[in-house]
Amino acid sequence: MAGRGKLIAxxxxxxxxxxxxxxxxxxxxxxxxxxxxxxxxxxxxxxIEDTFRALGAFSAGEAEASPDHHxxxxxxxxxxxxxxxxxxxxxxxxxxxxxEMVRHALDAHQRSIPAVLEIPSKEHPxxxxxxxxxxxxxxxxxxxxxx
Amino acid sequence: MAAADLRAELDSLLLQLLWDLEELExxxxxxxxxxxxxxxxxxxxxxxxxxxxxxxxxYASRMEPQVCVCTSEAxxxxxxxxxxxxxxxxxxxxxxxxxxxxxRKGLTRIPEPExxxxxxxxxxxxxxxxxxxLRQAQASFQEExxxxxxxxxxxxQMEATDSFFLGLLVAHL
Numbered sequence: 001m002a003g004r005g006k007l008i009a010x011x012x013x014x015x016x017x018x019x020x021x022x023x024x025x026x027x028x029x030x031x032x033x034x035x036x037x038x039x040x041x042x043x044x045x046x047x048i049e050d051t052f053r054a055l056g057a058f059s060a061g062e063a064e065a066s067p068d069h070h071x072x073x074x075x076x077x078x079x080x081x082x083x084x085x086x087x088x089x090x091x092x093x094x095x096x097x098x099x100e101m102v103r104h105a106l107d108a109h110q111r112s113i114p115a116v117l118e119i120p121s122k123e124h125p126x127x128x129x130x131x132x133x134x135x136x137x138x139x140x141x142x143x144x145x146x147x
Numbered sequence: 148m149a150a151a152d153l154r155a156e157l158d159s160l161l162l163q164l165l166w167d168l169e170e171l172e173x174x175x176x177x178x179x180x181x182x183x184x185x186x187x188x189x190x191x192x193x194x195x196x197x198x199x200x201x202x203x204x205x206y207a208s209r210m211e212p213q214v215c216v217c218t219s220e221a222x223x224x225x226x227x228x229x230x231x232x233x234x235x236x237x238x239x240x241x242x243x244x245x246x247x248x249x250x251r252k253g254l255t256r257i258p259e260p261e262x263x264x265x266x267x268x269x270x271x272x273x274x275x276x277x278x279x280x281l282r283q284a285q286a287s288f289q290e291e292x293x294x295x296x297x298x299x300x301x302x303x304q305m306e307a308t309d310s311f312f313l314g315l316l317v318a319h320l
């Protein structure tokens with residue numbers, strides 16, 4: 001990967017992930033972890049959170065253990081969801097309704113790389129009021145920021 | 148006088164932020180419209196090919212990215228993003244790579260460094276002959292990935308303006 005740009009990761013519903021993979025962002029081979037996660041009805045919030053945190057933390061070269069991710073069933077079903085030691089992701093795309101499930105993890109992510117971008121989903125239209133960028137900007141006009 | 152200058156500067160920063168907000172909103176609308184077009188095309192493809200014919204079951208077991216993002220830091224410290232697609236060449240790369248005279252027989256070619264290895268078109272995962280709607284979906288999402296950088300660059304810019312504004316405000320309260 002030396003000399004190459006960073007990847008675009010996507011956490012989303014089936015249509016979103018399929019679309020972006022069609023667009024050519026996907027990476028998967030026998031030695032590497034996928035840079036995408038399809039969130040289905042039975043996908044747990046913990047799995048989404050672990051995937052996001054791993055994508056965000058390890059992209060900065062940090063080695064962070066995930067003590068919550070030792071569920072044997074999860075490991076058996078999704079052995080490559082850890083995204084361990086990944087420093088090659090520049091952007092994380094995430095459906096806004098999924099971002100709401102892990103809002104605390106998104107708010108804790110302060111680094112500029114990887115950049116997180118919330119996108120709408122087919123069944124949940126985009127709500128500007130929930131976007132992390134716009135919420136921060138809106139905070140400029142409230143008294144709470146002055147405390 | 149200093150207070151008047153401070154107020155003028157704060158007003159300027161606020162106007163800049165509002166301008167950035169408006170610009171971000173317009174870019175967002177364009178981005179969202181493109182992804183919605185992609186979903187519609189995917190739905191049409193699914194209608195033509197079958198409900199289970201366009202989904203994770205068709206994903207390849209090996210994928211090579213055709214798009215990457217190059218990050219850099221501008222002089223003002225803000226992050227810049229550039230989405231690059233495979234096959235894209237910068238103007239400096241076009242032209243002969245060596246100044247030596249070419250030989251008539253067996254021109255020695257230096258292997259050119261490539262950003263990506265030759266990767267098959269993801270459309271091939273779904274069959275040899277795919278409906279036009281699936282190609283349209285691919286085009287929509289390809290264009291979507293190229294537009295991402297425009298939205299992403301707004302965030303550090305707005306955060307910088309925000310921090311500067313609050314810093315000035317708090318320092319002079």
